[in-house]
Amino acid sequence: MADDDGRDDRFGIGDALMPLDDALADLTGRVNAAVGVERVPLRRAAGRVLAADVASPIDVPRHDNSAVDGYAVRHADLPPEGEARLRIAGRAAAGHPFAGTVGPGEAVRIFTGAPMPAGPDTVLMQEDCREEDGAVIFAGRIKAGANRRFAGEDVAAGRRVLAAGRRLRPQEVALAAAVGVTELEVYRPLRVAVFSTGDEVRDPGQDLPEGGIYDSNRYAIMALAEGLGGAVTDLGILPDRLDAVRDALGAAAADHDLILTSGGVSLGEEDHVKAAVQAQGALHFWRLAIKPGRPVALGQVGDVPFVGLPGNPVATMVTFALVARPLMLGLMGASAEAPPRYRVPAAFSFRKKPGRREFQRGRLVHRDGRLAVEVFAAQGSGILSSMTESDGLIDLPEDLEQVTPGQPLDFLPFREVFG
DSSP states (O other): OBOTTOOBOTTOOOSSOBOHHHHHHHHHHHOOOOSOEEEEEGGGOTTOBBOSOEEOSSOBSSSOEESSSEEEEOGGGSOSSSEEEEEEEEEEBTTBOOOSBOOTTEEEEEOTTOBOOBSOOEEEEGGGEEEETTEEEEESOOOTTTTEEOTTSSBOTTOEEEOTTOBOOHHHHHHHHHTTOOEEEEEOOOEEEEEEEOTTEEOTTSOOOTTOEEOOHHHHHHHHHHHTTOEEEEEEEEOSOHHHHHHHHHHHHHSOSEEEEESOOSSSTTOOHHHHHHTTEEEEEEOBSEESOOOEEEEEETTEEEEEEOSSHHHHHHHIIIIIHHHHHHHTTOOOOOOOOEEEEBSSOEEOOTTSEEEEEEEEEEETTEEEEEEOSOOOTTOTHHHHSOOEEEEEOTTOOEEOTTOEEEEEEHHHHOO
């Protein structure tokens, strides 16, 4: 969609009150990766977004090997009843395979991870055996092939092991290392400019004037954006002057991929962000049917996406998690994946206004031997301590009117959306 100046208007979704899921589905369809690609050593790949599929050049494991410490034997040499006595023909350890072929009536002392020698198909656990005069004695029964791991059992050569768009956690890095990859093609870090707005806002450590407040929002947004892998630039606090806001946003757009602000996007006489953005691009208010969070401003300064988050600190963090996070991941090239929610029984009663989706802060507790969630007592959007003393968000859908104890609810842990 283009505005009157012919710019690509990626956020022109309209002004109607929108359910959150509809808004996010529309957003996902409009956003593509905004950053280039580079190759990085495996050691520096954690936290980055993979830009190309990775296929394994080898089988993992490369050879059939032992899953335990014990003795590699031919299952056919084990009698159905009584003891088996097998001559120990040699030894196999990880990195030191047995050379040669194991004949009938023979066994090889073997250790976990060692390649299976030619001939044996089964491994006896050492605690089930005893050694005597150069032989291993086994009395018992075991299935053919027991305690043997097969080549390619984990990963077969040629298989795609990592898909483009995945954010690389330690386990993905480990899998890439296991198949012998030394470098990965990843998207470059998203360059994120972060501002706060308001003449009343001060940095921690500064003197507070009458009516002043310390700036928690900017620090929260920077931490959240960095937790997603963004390269964040702290551009400080914008004064309540249109020219200053306009110039700062324009300068930020010149060398950043995303601009995030908090506050200053309402219709008040001292809220200049709206006019400053519109002078250089386009701005839309998403009227989302959610609480907490007043309308979230999305738009662009030139061609650079802009998000104006609410000024109240809880609303800032919640709307970042719900709206700015999926936008940022899309711009980073990450696959669109909604964070998992967990069904947990309620440990509280609550009456809710229908037609609006609410995200109550909640704490996980144990009730009658099972996990449950209780609502935090103070739910105001300015109660920042509720974010530190809760475990996550209780997701109450639009059509819900009453919560009763024991009722299953969707719970969204902070760890799933704040990193």
